[in-house]
């Protein structure tokens with residue numbers, strides 16, 4: 001190996017210069033860069049170091065991509081091995097030993113009842129491309145075109161995925177209620193709320209006058225991520241499986257964000273024990289490099305050659321990094337670890353809520369955790385009444401976190417859910433440091449006298 005170049009010395013001027021040039025040259029549509037004005041130059045595990053020399057605990061993890069954190073040794077080793085072997089780095093969708101190893105490892109992690117009779121399609125490298133592939137697959141297999149998707153869903157930014165996410169688009173999508181305890185659309189929450197949501201879905205499909213023709217498929221996230229960390233109850237997942245199975249509607253589980261141990265099971269569908277017809281996988285399966293696939297029941301494999309093509313479907317480095325990541329998570333029981341630590345973090349955050357009236361709700365599954373920020377002044381004290389979301393305060397919390405060296409993301413309908421997506425390798429001590437910094441940030445944001453802006457001027 002060549003000697004590693006020393007990282008540049010910390011420099012506030014370099015940091016500011018880069019950020020300034022970014023603001024001049026990059027698109028108005030840039031996202032994370034606006035709320036997180038940092039310039040990462042080095043990273044390891046949970047920690048990122050900026051060009052200004054500041055260090056941060058990264059609980060965004062590449063939007064949930066970095067199951068093993070930054071630059072995990074097994075990932076780096078796998079990448080180096082491919083480079084040193086002289087293997088081609090780009091091969092379209094041709095077979096290679098690296099790809100073969102990836103598929104073998106991926107299938108070994110999937111529920112056996114699914115993997116035993118599954119096919120895989122390598123897609124363009126983003127999650128959204130795999131979502132589009134899933135839609136094409138079920139349309140070709142059923143000869144139908146409409147889709148069922150849920151309130152609060154996020155599936156990506158290309159036309160079909162965006163339409164399924166509740167954005168604009170000319171794809172016919174029927175939107176169904178996703179069960180949620182907090183802000184339950186039926187005002188009930190709990191099991192009764194989930195039962196009512198399922199009943200609504202069923203009646204819509206069976207009512208000949210509901211205006212919903214037989215759909216090509218139903219897409220759901222076992223835990224909604226961008227929608228504000230909403231875990232689907234296991235019983236509701238099983239009900240969705242029954243409802244779709246009884247009506248021959250393919251069920252697509254979007255595990256782009258929930259996969260690879262994140263929620264406390266290797267795949268989040270395992271919590272409910274359901275077997276979907278299609279799984280959409282991306283983010284962590286590439287071990288920090290871009291990779292996206294769909295895996296589906298072989299019976300659905302009726303589409304034509306070239307039905308979903310793309311140049312970048314053969315990223316060998318991503319496959320090697322992904323194989324190493326999947327194997328490491330499996331061999332080290334990191335899914336179980338995420339479940340145990342996640343429960344502990346949720347308990348700590350729930351106990352914080354007693355001192356912080358701006359915490360409206362704490363929810364999550366495994367290391368996919370959300371804290372919903374509400375307006376403490378309109379929340380009647382001592383009650384569980386749902387106060388209005390407070391986007392301005394949520395931004396203040398995110399900024400106060402950053403000042404304390406903690407990177408968090410905001411999500412949810414009103415961007416008021418502080419999201420924690422730490423790597424599965426986070427230690428107990430680091431988890432405590434994350435909670436402590438968040439608690440400090442909440443207190444500082446609550447104290448801030450200037451946090452209010454006129455309605456409409458938020459973000």
Ligand code: PMP
Nearest residue numbers: 126127128154155156225256257
């Ligand atoms: N599905 C889910 C559940 C996601 O969370 C995301 C990204 N956050 C996507 C699909 C789209 O993935 P990508 O951004 O890689 O297109």
